[in-house]
Amino acid sequence: xxxxxxxxxxxxxxxxxxxxxxxxxxxxxxxxxxxxxxxxxxxxxxxxxxxxxxxxxxxxxxxxxxxxxxxxxxxxxxxxxxxxxxxxxxxxxxxxxxxxxxxxxxxxxxxxxxxxxxxxxxxxxxxxxxxxxxxxxxxxxxxxxxxxxxxxxxxxxxxxxxxxxxxxxxxxxxxxxxxxxxxxxxxxxxxxxxxxxxxxxxxxxxxxxxxxxxxxxxxxxxxxxxxxxxxxxxxxxxxxxxxxxxx
Amino acid sequence: xxxxxxxxxxxxxxxxxxxxxxxxxxxxxxxxxxxxxxxxxxxxxxxxxxxxxxxxxxxxxxxxxxxxxxxxxxxxxxxxxxxxxxxxxxxxxxxxxxxxxxxxxxxxxxxxxxxxxxxxxxxxxxxxxxxxxxxxxxxxxxxxxxxxxxxxxxxxxxxxxxxxxxxxxxxxxxxxxxxxxxxxxxxxxxxxxxxxxxxxxxxxxxxxxxxxxxxxxxxxxxxxxxxxxxxxxxxxxxxxxxxxxxxxxxxxxxxxxxxxxxxxxxxxxxxxxxxxxxxxxxxxxxxxxxxxxxxxxxxxxxxxxxxxxxxxxxxxxxxxxxxxxxxxxxxxxxxxxxxxxxxxxxxxxxxxxxxxxxxxxxxxxxxxxxxxxxxxxxxxxxxxxxxxxxxxxxxxxxxxxxxxxxxxxxxxxxxxxxxxxxxxxxxxxxxxxxxxxxxxxxxxxxxxxxxxxxxxxxxxxxxxxxxxxxxxxxxxxxxxxxxxxxxxxxxxxxxxxxxxxxxxxxxxxxxxxxxxxxxxxxxxxxxxxxxxxxxxxxxxxxxxxxxxxxxxxxxxx
Numbered sequence: 158x159x160x161x162x163x164x165x166x167x168x169x170x171x172x173x174x175x176x177x178x179x180x181x182x183x184x185x186x187x188x189x190x191x192x193x194x195x196x197x198x199x200x201x202x203x204x205x206x207x208x209x210x211x212x213x214x215x216x217x218x219x220x221x222x223x224x225x226x227x228x229x230x231x232x233x234x235x236x237x238x239x240x241x242x243x244x245x246x247x248x249x250x251x252x253x254x255x256x257x258x259x260x261x262x263x264x265x266x267x268x269x270x271x272x273x274x275x276x277x278x279x280x281x282x283x284x285x286x287x288x289x290x291x292x293x294x295x296x297x298x299x300x301x302x303x304x305x306x307x308x309x310x311x312x313x314x315x316x317x318x319x320x321x322x323x324x325x326x327x328x329x330x331x332x333x334x335x336x337x338x339x340x341x342x343x344x345x346x347x348x349x350x351x352x353x354x355x356x357x358x359x360x361x362x363x364x365x366x367x368x369x370x371x372x373x374x375x376x377x378x379x380x381x382x383x384x385x386x387x388x389x390x391x392x393x394x395x396x397x398x399x400x401x402x403x404x
Numbered sequence: 405x406x407x408x409x410x411x412x413x414x415x416x417x418x419x420x421x422x423x424x425x426x427x428x429x430x431x432x433x434x435x436x437x438x439x440x441x442x443x444x445x446x447x448x449x450x451x452x453x454x455x456x457x458x459x460x461x462x463x464x465x466x467x468x469x470x471x472x473x474x475x476x477x478x479x480x481x482x483x484x485x486x487x488x489x490x491x492x493x494x495x496x497x498x499x500x501x502x503x504x505x506x507x508x509x510x511x512x513x514x515x516x517x518x519x520x521x522x523x524x525x526x527x528x529x530x531x532x533x534x535x536x537x538x539x540x541x542x543x544x545x546x547x548x549x550x551x552x553x554x555x556x557x558x559x560x561x562x563x564x565x566x567x568x569x570x571x572x573x574x575x576x577x578x579x580x581x582x583x584x585x586x587x588x589x590x591x592x593x594x595x596x597x598x599x600x601x602x603x604x605x606x607x608x609x610x611x612x613x614x615x616x617x618x619x620x621x622x623x624x625x626x627x628x629x630x631x632x633x634x635x636x637x638x639x640x641x642x643x644x645x646x647x648x649x650x651x652x653x654x655x656x657x658x659x660x661x662x663x664x665x666x667x668x669x670x671x672x673x674x675x676x677x678x679x680x681x682x683x684x685x686x687x688x689x690x691x692x693x694x695x696x697x698x699x700x701x702x703x704x705x706x707x708x709x710x711x712x713x714x715x716x717x718x719x720x721x722x723x724x725x726x727x728x729x730x731x732x733x734x735x736x737x738x739x740x741x742x743x744x745x746x747x748x749x750x751x752x753x754x755x756x757x758x759x760x761x762x763x764x765x766x767x768x769x770x771x772x773x774x775x776x777x778x779x780x781x782x783x784x785x786x787x788x789x790x791x792x793x794x795x796x797x798x799x800x801x802x803x804x805x806x807x808x809x810x811x812x813x814x815x816x817x818x819x820x821x822x823x824x825x826x827x828x829x830x831x832x833x834x835x836x837x838x839x840x841x842x843x844x845x846x847x848x849x850x851x852x853x854x855x856x857x858x859x860x861x862x863x864x865x866x867x868x869x870x871x872x873x874x875x876x877x878x879x880x881x882x883x884x885x886x887x888x889x890x891x892x893x894x895x896x897x898x899x900x901x902x903x904x905x906x907x908x909x910x911x912x913x914x915x916x917x918x919x920x921x922x923x924x925x926x927x928x929x930x931x932x933x934x935x936x937x938x939x940x941x942x943x944x945x946x947x948x949x950x951x952x953x954x955x956x957x958x959x960x961x
Contacts, residue, residue, distance in 0.1 A: 178528075179932075180524035180528065180601075186600060189600055193600060194530075194593075194596045197626055198592060200627070201630045204627055204628075204630040204631050205630035207630075207631065207634075208630075208634035208638075208664050211664070212638075212649050216656075297646075298645045330654070330655065333654060334649070334655045337647045337648055337649060337654075338649070341638070341641065341647060341649075
């Protein structure tokens with residue numbers, strides 16, 4: 158548990174700091190409670206993504222050759238770059254929490270802004286990758302072709318990354334399932350990023366006006382947990398989607 | 405019944421001088437906005453109670469239509485398609501908009517903070533948000549019904565729901581998604597409150613058993629509901645952009661849908677029944693003047709049900725082509741759930757043993773619960789055994805089993821709890837005689853409605869059809885006749901409870917002589933629940949402590 162600033166710890170007998178909600182006995186209890194609630198919420202998020210991971214692992218097991226080939230079509234360079242972007246953003250988020258605890262408003266705003274920019278950078282890179290899928294006819298259900306998997310030489314872009322023998326047609330059709338899951342999982346992750354970035358924008362606005370540096374860091378702290386969680390989801394997505402089938 | 409006239413524990417203040425306290429949570433603020441923006445758990449519980457009653461009567465009207473159609477073997481009242489929609493909407497509304505939120509979001513919301521000695525739930529705004537999400541889902545469901553309804557059955561079986569039907573699967577799916585988050589937030593709030601908001605001296609093993617059972621149900625809500633949410637997202641994506649995860653033509657797997665759906669929906673029946681069991685523990689103890697026998701065992705049996713509840717889902721899938729070995733294991737695990745359920749029933753029975761039993765309405769409903777839930781639970785063993793399940797699962801036997809547990813069990817518990825805490829909620833008593841009549845009418849009507857369905861099921865009448873062979877008509881007429889009695893049983897409480905809001909006797913703080921902390925404060929309670937935070941210096945259900953307390957009060961007066 159993070160330490161409460163000294164100023165708020167001395168409050169008893171009716172002398173509450175303004176941010177203490179009336180139904181809590183103390184600031185410590187309030188902090189503990191909201192923090193615990195945030196962890197529980199993240200637990201529900203784990204179960205939420207769990208359904209998708211379950212589907213992915215099952216399908217990968219069944220249609221292994223299709224999933225290997227389709228996985229090779231992802232751009233590992235951009236994927237690695239995005240992983241780096243997210244990990245750095247987690248660091249800056251941690252620094253934001255630290256700055257809030259140290260009551261440094263300037264540093265807090267700066268780190269929040271960097272986190273915000275890194276979040277946008279992640280989405281930017283993700284959209285480059287999505288665009289690449291569009292050009293390679295890898296958008297399932299909308300713009301999809303299996304011909305590159307049955308006959309790799311027909312498509313130089315695909316062939317460049319091709320790994321093994323051409324796939325028989327029925328197996329090649331399962332690559333579409335891979336891309337379904339790719340878009341569902343990264344899309345759901347991106348949706349969480351968008352929500353996170355929106356909240357970051359709100360926090361930057363509030364922090365500029367002096368919020369979070371008065372000793373009441375709960376919101377920043379709990380948002381930090383959310384941001385790290387979204388990061389961790391990516392830490393699982395990246396190897397499962399990009400790396401696991403490579404070598 | 406005659407025992408009811410012999411003895412009673414009801415202890416009301418002198419009606420000529422008693423007044424409802426001027427300052428209470430109902431009168432604190434006035435105006436619609438003070439309700440719509442409230443953070444008070446008791447007001448939110450009241451909002452929930454009004455809204456779930458509304459949806460209960462919509463669901464109940466649909467049930468009435470189903471029973472009327474089944475009065476005759478032909479499809480005469482409703483066309484087959486309409487019938488499919490009616491039973492689907494009945495299921496969806498009753499499961500997601502009534503049963504899941506019934507006891508936790510109304511009674512739980514109202515009493516849990518008081519039971520643990522807190523001023524409010526840990527997260528009042530999230531609590532209000534959960535009600536708004538519930539209402540959004542409810543209004544969405546009404547829109548869906550108005551727009552033409554949905555006819556997949558409440559289970560959304562793929563590929564039926566994704567490929568073969570053109571009804572409003574998407575809007576229904578989104579509504580349930582939203583209702584799911586309402587339920588997640590309620591569960592999350594309860595867990596956090598029970599962990600962090602207990603008053604001094606309130607250890608885990610001094611908590612009333614109602615709190616334990618809601619805690620167990622909350623674990624299920626928090627861990628199970630997100631899985632349903634993502635499953636429904638995948639259904640919606642399959643219908644809109646054609647994602648193939650459940651589509652065998654694209655390499656997907658309809659069985660995966662079943663696994664994910666029942667991973668939530670089996671624990672969901674424990675979400676529905678566990679809080680009801682909590683109500684029964686409170687009521688049985690209060691009306692037999694004894695501490696619940698085997699308190700610790702009953703407390704842990706709730707948690708055990710929650711844990712086992714997560715490992716039995718495939719018993720819904722015995723005829724769907726899962727492997728024999730999986731069926732064997734899940735059958736065994738299903739039998740294991742009978743153990744903690746039986747612990748509860750036996751412990752309630754032992755609580756009654758040599759207790760000073762009185763037969764006020766909540767207790768009558770509780771007796772109804774114990775009998776009907778036991779029948780419902782034991783017929784569950786027929787369905788958990790793979791051999792008989794294959795014969796019975798697509799018949800009316802399963803309809804009867806489910807309704808014995810959910811209507812005979814949960815609804816009885818809900819009504820028991822509503823009557824039990826009504827004096828605390830409103831400060832007034834309901835009229836005892838007519839409500840005892842309602843409890844008996846409900847019990848008789850229920851058995852008339854659903855017992856014939858067990859026989860129909862064993863005889864082989866398939867479920868989900870609007871028409872049936874003529875030889876089943878006699879039992880179906882019984883069932884429909886019973887449903888009309890049951891309907892009266894449900895309308896009566898609405899009438900006399902509303903009446904009692906104005907004309908009921910003044911209840912005083914503790915009309916039942918019950919021990920819970922919620923009874924040690926005024927009725928209706930203050931917005932802050934207690935004048936000062938209580939200190940729990942005795943065990944739960946300690947009637948001797950209560951007597952000593954009352955002697956002290958008399959002495960000091």
